[in-house]
Amino acid sequence: MGKSDYIIEVNHVSKQFEDGKYALNDVSLQVRKGEFVTILGPSGCGKTTLLRCIAGFQVASEGDILLNGEDVTETPPNERPVNTVFQKYALFPHLNVYENVAFGLKLKKVPSQEIERRVRKALKMVSMSDYEYRDVNSLSGGQQQRVAIARAIINEPEVLLLDEPLAALDRKMRADMQIELREMHQKLGITFIYVTHDQEEALTLSDRVVVMREGKIQQIGAPTDIYNEPCNCFVADFIGESNILDAVMIKDRLVHFCDQDFECVDAGFGEKAEVDVVIRPEDLYIWEVPADLEKGTKTLGEIAQMQADYDPEDRVPKGKFTRLYGEVRTCIFKGVHYEMTVMTDNGYELMVQDYHQFLPGTQVGMIVKPEDIQVMRKERLCNTFDGKVLKDNQVEFLGATWDLSDRVAERFEPGDEVEVEVDFNHVNLQDDEDEGTLQGEVYFILYKGDHYHLQVRTDDGDDLFVDTNDIWDDGDRVGIKIAPSWIRLYKKEVKS
Numbered sequence: 001m002g003k004s005d006y007i008i009e010v011n012h013v014s015k016q017f018e019d020g021k022y023a024l025n026d027v028s029l030q031v032r033k034g035e036f037v038t039i040l041g042p043s044g045c046g047k048t049t050l051l052r053c054i055a056g057f058q059v060a061s062e063g064d065i066l067l068n069g070e071d072v073t074e075t076p077p078n079e080r081p082v083n084t085v086f087q088k089y090a091l092f093p094h095l096n097v098y099e100n101v102a103f104g105l106k107l108k109k110v111p112s113q114e115i116e117r118r119v120r121k122a123l124k125m126v127s128m129s130d131y132e133y134r135d136v137n138s139l140s141g142g143q144q145q146r147v148a149i150a151r152a153i154i155n156e157p158e159v160l161l162l163d164e165p166l167a168a169l170d171r172k173m174r175a176d177m178q179i180e181l182r183e184m185h186q187k188l189g190i191t192f193i194y195v196t197h198d199q200e201e202a203l204t205l206s207d208r209v210v211v212m213r214e215g216k217i218q219q220i221g222a223p224t225d226i227y228n229e230p231c232n233c234f235v236a237d238f239i240g241e242s243n244i245l246d247a248v249m250i251k252d253r254l255v256h257f258c259d260q261d262f263e264c265v266d267a268g269f270g271e272k273a274e275v276d277v278v279i280r281p282e283d284l285y286i287w288e289v290p291a292d293l294e295k296g297t298k299t300l301g302e303i304a305q306m307q308a309d310y311d312p313e314d315r316v317p318k319g320k321f322t323r324l325y326g327e328v329r330t331c332i333f334k335g336v337h338y339e340m341t342v343m344t345d346n347g348y349e350l351m352v353q354d355y356h357q358f359l360p361g362t363q364v365g366m367i368v369k370p371e372d373i374q375v376m377r378k379e380r381l382c383n384t385f386d387g388k389v390l391k392d393n394q395v396e397f398l399g400a401t402w403d404l405s406d407r408v409a410e411r412f413e414p415g416d417e418v419e420v421e422v423d424f425n426h427v428n429l430q431d432d433e434d435e436g437t438l439q440g441e442v443y444f445i446l447y448k449g450d451h452y453h454l455q456v457r458t459d460d461g462d463d464l465f466v467d468t469n470d471i472w473d474d475g476d477r478v479g480i481k482i483a484p485s486w487i488r489l490y491k492k493e494v495k496s
Contacts (some may be wrong), residue, residue: 006029009029010027010050010053011061012028012062012064013027014060015061015421024053025214025215026216027050031402032191035192036192037191037193037194037208038053038212039051039196040384047197049277054159055077056079060073067080067158068081082261084152085146085149085152085160091144091147096134097131097139098133101119101195104155105154119132119150123152125187125188128146137170145165145166149181159190159191160188167196199240209221214236215440224368227240229374231376236276240280242276242281247276249269249274252266262322264373274378279374281339282337284352285366286358287365287369289363326342326345328358328360329360331359348449383420383422385398386417386418387420388416391414395418397420404489405484417492421488423486426462427484429468429470429479430480430481436479439458440458441477443456443474451468453466454468455469458480
């Protein structure tokens, strides 16, 4: 694809602030003419900073930004063919609707007849034709948003940048405006770059979604790809509801999780490789188990025949699928479906969404089709740090000094540069942070069916990952301890 097909090119852009922290870290993105691209992520992920760099309100520390093939990295905002719609709308309270929309054209000294023609056209585009002379303060939030969009599109920009424009609206108005924005995009035919933290909004509006975390792009793809084929646990957890479980890829198209083997459609992971699997709650088929069912002895066809009396729709797929059994623990009505948690007989908690209600205490069976099991490579298999062996059987890593077991220490000399490994389940978190060798804060929590996987950020900004059955909350202060027997060292030259 030639460069002319891209209206926006962001090439290896980083943005570092005075405190040394990166809001953007080596971000690259190409946007085609006429696309609706949504930048999605949690607060502080860098999505607004990226938008402001494209708009020209902030200048990238590294990398370059091209519009229509021209480098605009340091070009002022008013000289770029883009307009921005802000979350706060930024309307002038002393001007009426007409004057707000016309403001930019008056600054450019456009003839009054041309201004009137373009203002009326813009207001018609946003369904505000009868509001020309209304005070903007008398308008609802949705109407003010339409005026802000009209003011942006009247300048006929090649790119419209929208920074969480619907965040201040109530749920119903937000849903209505999503439809209108999509229709507006189709009518205008210009490029939309849209920033939001709302996953549903991103999936509804976009041609492509850019998922960001901590200043880096995690995945770019069509909404269906982002939802059905997440590239890592963060994307799977952030986009919609998910069951995310530790697993082992036994061989191509066969994966082991929840203590059982399941057929899947994935290949190329190798044999006996540690992986993660994602199963969406709506992809688990659930049915009530007859009290006299001998679990594991019948095919699904036999089970379906047995349950014909209470499942007349015959919803359970036929075939010899691996089955899970358990008990419903909670059931919540969500308006369109019921959302249930099921504790399996082998101790895993799964979320299931179904149009049928299964009350707490109900014994159920569950299956998942091979094509609905998404296998992902693990981002890491254990904690890995750079370290240095000290005297007195100690090692330095993460800016702290840790004791070593005699068995480990005897293999190294003081001064050796080493790689340190610690398994996730061998990092011990303390309620009293003063009891830890290090102090930090719980930064990210992922539930994996039978345990929690935490990201803990130390006060020096380093990250550890912890598997635990204890319940922690985002932002909890913790002390961090690692027993000497759980610290593994390898010389950097050779890892045996």
